């Protein structure tokens with residue numbers, strides 16, 4: 503087990519990196535084993551480990567569990583931080599909301615600590631349970647060994663690594679017991695009202711074969727563009743969905759029939775323009791261009807962002823912007839006529855569908871500029887579209903350098 507674990511870390515983590523490794527540590531057995539194994543691996547390589555524990559605030563005892571987890575992590579030699587879910591707790595879909603909040607909190611804390619990789623303790627049992635839940639009609643996905651954080655924009659630049667996917671939960675617990683460890687058993691696991699707990703209970707009486715770890719997705723053969731993405735027309739459905747998602751900067755990729763229809767239309771070779779999931783798709787003989795749909799402004803998309811001096815924020819899920827002085831960011835549509843002459847000239851070099859959805863900045867005096875077009879760097883913009891697409895489609899399959 504330890505050799506396999508080391509092999510996964512060796513394969514996915516950057517040799518010589520000194521940035522911290524973040525570990526999602528719930529206090530349960532799986533993530534306690536993960537934390538111990540990670541600490542041993544990292545100590546030999548001089549890498550700090552940051553244990554992150556999310557308190558969802560759903561059980562009156564959770565504050566105590568979190569304090570115990572922090573104490574345990576520190577005792578083992580990790581830095582440790584507690585993160586609290588303070589948002590509204592919905593009456594329905596609570597576990598999905600808790601999961602989304604957990605991913606956002608973990609990714610933000612990891613990124614702010616300078617970590618590019620967040621390790622999670624999913625095991626072979628999680629894969630078996632997910633498979634059983636899918637067989638009963640659930641949409642639970644198969645946890646991947648390496649994937650970008652699903653939280654957006656909080657998870658930008660953060661990858662999830664699940665190095666224990668081939669290990670059975672019982673093997674981890676035996677390993678911990680041999681080392682005299684004890685851990686928290688989450689009472690939610692015993693609640694047979696949840697599909698997850700039912701799947702777990704059903705598997706307990708079987709000895710199922712663990713399916714092999716799925717391969718990483720194959721990246722598209724070609725992709726171009728920074729503010730819009732250009733893909734070949736025979737891109738796979740997963741690549742087309744990722745291109746829509748990343749070009750649009752949203753959090754929900756297209757799925758199902760609508761995605762299938764778009765893929766079929768792309769394969770047909772016809773020239774067309776379509777919109778899907780906040781993206782505009784312009785298909786011609788050369789390929790398909792995926793760009794933010796300017797009309798989304800009327801449907802609550804492209805929402806303005808206000809930044810204080812020195813503050814960093816993400817506008818429209820596509821641009822990370824830091825300004826030296828206070829500014830408001832809006833779509834360039836409607837502002838372009840007020841740009842300085844040099845920026846107007848620079849704008850002409852962009853494809854027509856890209857121009858209205860670039861960011862425009864309005865300063866305290868009402869002057870208009872665009873961080874993408876301006877020569878000076880008083881406003882810094884990082885374009886997230888291409889980087890997110892590369893993370894989603896398997897171009898980046900190891901811890902990146904920056």
Ligand SMILES: Nc1ncnc2c1ncn2[C@@H]1O[C@H](COP(=O)(O)OP(=O)(O)OP(=O)(O)O)[C@@H](O)[C@H]1O
Nearest residue numbers: 526527528532533554555556601621622623624645
């Ligand atoms: N409260 C928490 N704080 C920190 N990390 C956590 C917490 N809960 C879960 N994790 C991390 O996520 C891993 C998987 O946990 P669990 O199976 O409970 O989540 P899950 O709901 O299956 O997650 P996902 O839906 O993301 O696959 C844990 O081993 C741990 O690394």
